[in-house]
Amino acid sequence: MPDKYDVLIVGAGVAGSSLAHALATAPRPSSSPSLRIAVLERSLDEPDRIVGELMQPGGVIALKKLGLESVLENIDAAKVKGYCVCDAGKIVEIPYPGGHEGRSFHHGRLIMNLRAAVRRAPGVDLIEGTVTDLIEENSRVTGVRAILKGAEEKRPFYASLVVVADGCYSNFRSSVSAIKPTTKSHFVGAILEDAVLPIPNHGTVALIKGSGPVLLYQISEHDTRILIDVKQPIPADLKAHILANIAPLLPASVQLPVKIALEKDRLRRMPNSYLPSAPQGRASSKPGVVLIGDSWNMRHPLTGGGMTVALSDIVLLRSHLASVPDLSDWRAVSRVLNQWCRDRKPLASTVNILSVALYDLFGADAPELEVLRTGCFKYFERGGECVNGPVSILSALAPSPALLTYHFFSVAFYSIWVMFTHPRPIPGPPHAEPRYAAARVDEYPFLLIRSVRVFYTACIVFGPLLWMEMFAHSGPGRGALLGAGVVLAVAVGGAVYSDSYATLLR
The missing domain is CATH 3.30.9.10 (D-Amino Acid Oxidase, subunit A, domain 2)
Known part of the structure; x- marks a missing residue:
């Protein structure tokens, strides 16, 4: 007789392990029995990866909400109190606000602590085996087939809800979602x-x-x-x-x-x-299965936001799924998944947009982007809210797309101001002492034209990301949402323009 579970999770990484522990320990409706959960992982040996090693303060907070803060202990983790950005010998410090701290560690050590917590959780089976395919009945996913360690034949596992959390190289993403990274x-x-x-x-x-x-x-x-x-x-x-x-x-x-x-x-x-999140809990979604973690949504790892987004997603998903008495009722599950996708947007979208936009600036390969990169560095040099705001966004302490929009376009306007007013290097003979000079008045017409190009570049970097994260796949009401977004963008843009230039000209 094949095993039957309430929830079956494919993958025991950060997302899969955390979700298993979260669902096993979440309060259930009084009339509902405790969940029986299976987690299938190809190898339970300690993984060795070069990413997933820095957790922002927002991720540390999410771990505490999940009752998993102890997984950061006894792994020789280092405290992270902020960032410093280095550019051509100059250094600017960007501390986390309010004394918040992140953690950095060997990825595999964190995973082994998470899996140990899963083993201690009530009603959870952690199983070593390779999942080969999803089982579908009447167009609904009802389980998986897996080859367990030491076995040769496939074995079926059935569940009311299947969760795919098999990471960035997901074998099952394409079976559930048409969006590709x-x-x-x-x-x-x-x-x-x-x-x-x-x-x-x-x-x-x-x-x-x-x-x-x-x-x-x-x-x-x-x-x-x-x-x-x-x-x-x-x-x-x-x-x-x-x-x-x-x-x-x-x-x-x-x-x-x-x-x-x-x-x-x-x-x-x-x-x-970069993988924008596909809608879940809609009529177009595949019944019986959910994607989480990097199998569903990825952003550039420059800002170290991956684990923070995944853990924050699980904090929300735990409360939503715990409210469903019967997980085999796909209509009820769909409703909470749809709500979950909306609830996660402020934090996930903010972190995702920032990661890609910041990479485009820091990895500048065009003249206009180089202007923005220089302006961004000098923006940080100003200190105060020019540091506190961006690092609050980066650390997931201020999940606000509006605040991100404000600071991004503040950087754009400040970059243009820097281009006009700050000394820049003058080309000279090799190995000569560098010389600097501000723009001459006769260069202003050219710089004015370039300013338009810089601002346009900022818009084409930021705009498509904002659309993809906040408005794409928004369902029948997306027109109204987009309209509200446009109004917000115009309002924020006007505020940015007036406030930034008033500040700059003081």
Whole structure:
């Protein structure tokens, strides 16, 4: 007789493990029995990945809400108190507001703690086996087939609700959703030994002219992760490329550890993908199955928001699913899934939009984007709300698309102001002392034309992301929602224009 569960989760990573624990420990309606949950994972050995190692303060808060804060203990996790951004030898500190802290760690150690918590949760079976396909009956997903460790034949598992949480390389995403991820670049990763970061307990973002950004953050007492953004086409000799074009432009304190790591460690790559979330709980959704985590929604890992979005999603999904007495009632499940997709938008959309937009600025490969990147760095140098606002958004402490829109276009207007007023390098002979000069009055007509192009570039970077995250797939009422969004954008744009220029001209 095949096993029958209430919930069957494919994947025991951050999302799958956290959801299993959340559903097993959530209060149920008094008339409903406790849930029986199965989690199927291809390998229960400790995973070894180069991403999923930095958790923003918003993610730490979500773990506490799920009763899982203990998973950050005894894994030699490092405290993260903010960021520092390095550009051409200049450094600006961006601390988290209000004393909030994130954590960074070896990914595999966190996963093993999460799986240990799953094993302790009531009514949960953690099973090692490879899921091969979904079982469908009358167009509804009713379970999966899996080959368990040590076995040769497929075995069916049935459930009222199947949850797919098998990560960025999901084998089942295409069976549930038609939306596919797009990949702009790859992160190339290595571990530095006993490296000294420019500001202790701060993630470091190094802006490299002509290349993508480089991330550095401590993941244990002696280990520091470096992630180097490499765009397509990927150089044939990555180590030579990094040594010649990247390492010399990094902060001086990490250049030697980088060279040593390149000699000792193998370089590994991970795609930097963007996957907007598909609607769930709609008539177009496949009955009986739900996507969560990176199998459903991905953003650029530059801002370290992946785990934070997944955990925040699970905090909301737990309360919604716990309110359904019978998970085999797909109509009731659909209603709460539809509501869940709406409730998650403020945080998820804010983090997702910021990650891709910030990457486009920091990985500038066009003159207008370089203007925006320079303006962004100088915007951070102003301190005050020019730092507190953006880092509150990045850390998922202020999940507000309107606040993100405000600061993004404040950066755009400030970038134009910088272009007119701040000294810029003057080309000269090689190895000569750099000279700087502000724009001359006779250059203003050209700069005015360029200002229009810079603002247009900002709009085409931000606008499609805002549409995709907030309005696309919005269902029958999306016209009204879009109208409200346009009104909001105009209102915010006007506020940005007046407030930014009033501030700049003081």
